Amino acid sequence: MNWNDWLPLLLIACSLVPGLIIFGLAEQRVRLRTTLNLSGSVINLLLVAWMLWGVYHGQHFETRLPLLPGLDLVLRAGPLSLLFVTLSAVLWLLTTIYAIGYLEGSPHRSRFFGFFSLCVSATIGVAMSGNLITFLLFYELLTLATYPLIVHRGTEVARHAGKIYLRYTLIGGGLLMFATVWLYTLTGSLEFTPQGFLHALGDEHRPALVMIFILFIAGFGVKAALIPLHGWLPLAMIAPAPVSALLHAVAVVKAGAFGIVRVVYDVFGINFATDLGVTAPLAWLAAFTILYASMRALYQDDLKRRLAFSTISQVSYITLGIAIAGPIAAIGGVVHLVHQGLMKITLFFCAGNLAETLGIHKISEMDGVGQRMPWTMAAFTIGVFGMIGAPPTAGFITKWYLGMGALEAGQSWVIWVLAGSSLLNAAYFLPILHRVWFRKPPKHWPEEHDFGRQETSWMLLLPPIITAFLALGAGLVAAAAFSPLAWAKLIAEREFY
Amino acid sequence: MGDFLLTMPWAVVLILLPLVGAIVCFLWPKNVNQLGLVTLAGVFLSVVGLGAWLLENGVYHHAVGGWNAPLGIHLYADGLSLVMLGITALVGLFVSVYATAYFDRVQSEQFWPLWLFLLTALNALFLSADMFNLYVTLELLGLSAVALVALAGGKAALNGAMRYLLASLLGSLLFLFGVALLYHTYGSLDLAILSEQIEASPTVWMALGLISAGLLLKTALFPLHFWLPPAHASAFSPISALLSALVVKASFYLLLRLWLELFWPISGSVAGLLGILGVMAILWGSLQALRQTRVKMLVAYSTVAQIGYLFLAFPLAMGAGVTAWNAVMYLAISHALAKAAMFMAAGNLLRFGGHDRIADLDQLAQRLPLTVAAFALAGVSLIGLPPSGGFIGKWLLLEAALMQGRWDLAVVIVLGGVLAAMYLFKVLGYAFTEASTPSKVTAVPVRMEWAALLLASGAILLGFLAPLILPLLAIGTPFDAFSSAQEVMS
């Protein structure tokens, strides 16, 4: 038996099996649950490292199981998959630590961690899917696994948010299935292929292919929160902080964006898609989303809602990078998959810390909180600078490549979008920093918890500090061989040359 | 051992074993649960034996008592029969385990003989190859099913049973009339003989109309579904599970079989009508399910909607051939597993809190995680989300529709999934609330929770078993009769 054939499946089992066991655990088995969670994610991380090394040295990891006549369940570890898998594996470990601290003593934790693991399995599955049917399978699994997390609190508001979330995502999923089967009846293949597998189809299929593309974008656009399909996302903020963090940084939103990347690159092929004339409208839609969502973010007083609109805006950078259809912009788009994840998860961790430690939910309550929680707010500040795109953070790298790519592709209007977005980002984030660092703290925080000498529990503090550090590092050592940027370059090379 | 497997007349065992079991259970009700379970296990093993035989030798023929057609009774089994027998044995086994915990002493003494008679009728129906014998099995099936519904007593159940009985008898008589007309034209009742001779004529058309109408009534295709929700919702939960999962499928199987073997050469042109009714069933059943305030009623209307899917294959088969039939069989067996699990889960909720009002479920759902999980997994398959048997079925069906540009049907297939999600999450949403749980509850036996959960997991597992099941279904090429017709037409 060749181990390389089973490694991708094993990777999914790493989170799936602990998850299923956790469902069966009694509420008070905290220690066993924690052990399962952490060992799962550590093994996962080790496997990912092994596969990264392997792929770098030209090894092939692919699991293939028959699913239907002519269609297989394919899990493959290519460069693009591994970029996303690595992000998920790292952030899963951190988020698990965070979640253990965050949910300490609250009810239904077995259920929570069970679905949490399921959610990660689905994300890793999405990342490693080698064809569209496998992708669809894990993509829908992700929808189902996140629903219980969103409604976890069980309040009326949470259940309403869950309902809206399902309504959006299931309709999106229906469109995807429709598009996938349609494509299959035209081509007889769904295998992800670098530079796409559709260019061989005759001209008479072009109108159908344009329709299919629109259906795909509509389907993925729901999770990627492209306007006007973003309605569920601000509502989903009601979920516990670790869920929001994971949802925004890795799981749901990214799965949507990743789907768009896959469809444009590995199904249609970037050249063919440009030829069809579908990338330009996609770029406009992404640009509009970037600006509009930033504008909306300006008016939110609820910290998590402001972050949510910021996510909508930031994720569209990925779509924009892809839709510009040039190699350099592609690097910017793909690398933002990682960068946005690192930065946004930092911000959500910090928002969670504020809520958990001091009961702060609104921006207007954040006066002087930097003095009370310096470490948290330092991480927050790094995240904010990344979002704005200030050098040397990771966000700067993204914007640099996007801008350069747009110029190279002769689409200079994108520069204005980027500039406008940076201004808006600054406009909705810098006032927060001003409050945090330069205003006087109030006498009483809304709801303060005592954590002794530390500003908060170490389990809550460590993850944001690490992710902030990573976000900074991804920018500083962008030139190194294993940086996200280097991988993104590898991916773009494969697609364009 | 291998010889033994291949020489036993499994088809005969499959009919006689539950029959004897039923009689024994009726005469000596003392250890009725054990007797019943042993019978079910025997039936299950016999299906395995028959499967081994079929894999080795292809189709199975058996002339009972050595009498050949036209006078004798002829048994016949191919892949299609095998899959139906298999799903019947599997669902039957789990429902039986569930029933041992569900019924009290007196009820189980009434339940077991009737259920084993029902099983006899089902097995005989899947194995029969002549029209009159099919009529008898159909009648036996209907009577034992109605009696099972009536077991619950009470006004709702008795009314439901009566309505079911009238519909069922009417259906059987229509069927019998059609059989008489066929005999009038061809002088034979054997399917194989008939299929060689049949050709379009007014009498055959009338026979087709009568037989189809009778079977559609029994299958509860819209607008002939009126009897189903009251009967299925008011029966005891394990019985609802059997009815929705198996009994309805039996008459569908018969319709499918007759169309494939007898009527396909002439009936292609009216297949579109069945498709339209299927579409209406999906939409109407789903909308009605959305309006229900009781879990069991909701699940029953969901059956009405899911039956609609089965009929979408008829218009699609013309151009898509085997894909459409595979799709429909896959949907049928996934639905059998999922719906049985769902009725069992509903039964658990009912047992636990003494009611199944959806609006008050939040107080119950949290205390029964296994049951809610069963309901959810079954729901995933019914909605057609991956990975599940329902997904594979819908995928194939969608493929068949898009292959020939039937956009209307394709849209309905997807829309039906979304509607199913809406009505099922109406229930599932209540699993996640802050509501306090009531103090007055009745404990649910572990067996009942696990039986539901395992069956539901089976529906999910089916999502990965297509490479195993589709070849089984192809034994004896039951769908071939029609592909040759297709060639003639093209």
Place this chain on the structure above:
Amino acid sequence: MSIAVLYALVGIGLFCLGVYALMIHAHLLRKILALNIMGSGVFMVLLALAGRTEIMPDPVPAAMVITGIVVAVSATAFALALMLKISAVTGRAELNDEEEK
């Protein structure tokens, strides 16, 4: 018109009459009778088939009728028992659609 055709026509007539009665009558006894009349109609048709050859009657339809009668008798008995139960519970031998409160 031969006897066989007459039988067949009467059989069809009875069948239609039965369907009609089943639809319009509310009382369960009448519905059950209607079903029996439909059944008799089908049996008549079958008997007509048995008798259509001059030389010797065809045994198959006769066998079918006998089996059919057995089935019909047991179905009727069962239906009557069910009807009695319904009238015992509700006081009326009719189907009623009101939801049980």
